[in-house]
Ligand SMILES: O=C(O)CCC(=O)C(=O)O
């Protein structure tokens with residue numbers, strides 16, 4: 001198979017900024033689905049779409065219990081798919097929850113979830129990555145500013161920006177407990193980061209970003225141009241966001257956990273090739289190589 005042209009060079013000697021070369025909404029604006037036309041328009045403009053209640057309170061209870069079960073299970077803790085906080089040793093993330101758990105598998109297949117992803121990406125979709133980010137409180141670490149696509153392109157080989165994430169709140173996301181922040185409109189520019197990717201980059205980067213990190217100068221300029229929006233919402237609310245949106249979240253020093261499940265859908269017409277800027281592929285629990293569509 002020939003490698004597609006690299007539309008988004010990154011991890012070179014200098015930071016470079018290039019305009020996005022791909023659509024944001026790939027589906028037709030009047031395609032049927034759970035997102036109204038006005039929602040697709042604002043997603044295209046802002047790079048995100050907030051949904052006040054994606055799942056019901058009862059469904060939240062089931063998902064939350066499942067999260068607690070996973071985090072408490074010693075076998076899960078010992079699994080390479082669990083990432084612990086460097087200081088407290090509490091679980092920070094568990095990857096591939098849609099494979100580990102029937103509850104999260106059903107959530108992925110739910111039409112309110114996968115239907116929205118299909119509408120945005122204009123095709124069938126598969127799960128490139130899923131994870132719970134537990135953020136338990138009392139000092140759980142944040143996620144430094146990044147574009148997911150920068151990493152997925154560099155380290156997982158996704159050729160085009162045809163990928164969308166949903167973050168579903170399983171606890172209330174307050175303005176104090178480390179909620180997701182996005183720079184609205186930032187998805188229309190690709191920031192190629194400076195610095196080569198070390199061989200085992202993913203191990204370190206899951207606890208703390210390094211390669212693939214934007215400079216202070218670039219972040220200052222982008223925050224000046226776009227501003228920063230913080231997403232708050234009840235448990236059961238959700239934020240859909242484009243793969244190239246510049247985003248991050250702060251530490252959670254409150255006693256109130258901020259636990260969200262993230263599902264990343266990629267188009268079946270944008271399947272992973274070899275990494276564009278890394279010596280080796282990341283493991284499949286972080287970047288899927290099984291492109292079976294969600295049905
Ligand atoms: O959990 C968060 O606040 C952000 C997580 C994130 O950006 C990621 O998992 O790529």
Ligand SMILES: [Fe+2]
Nearest residue numbers: 146147148247
């Ligand atoms: Fe991210």
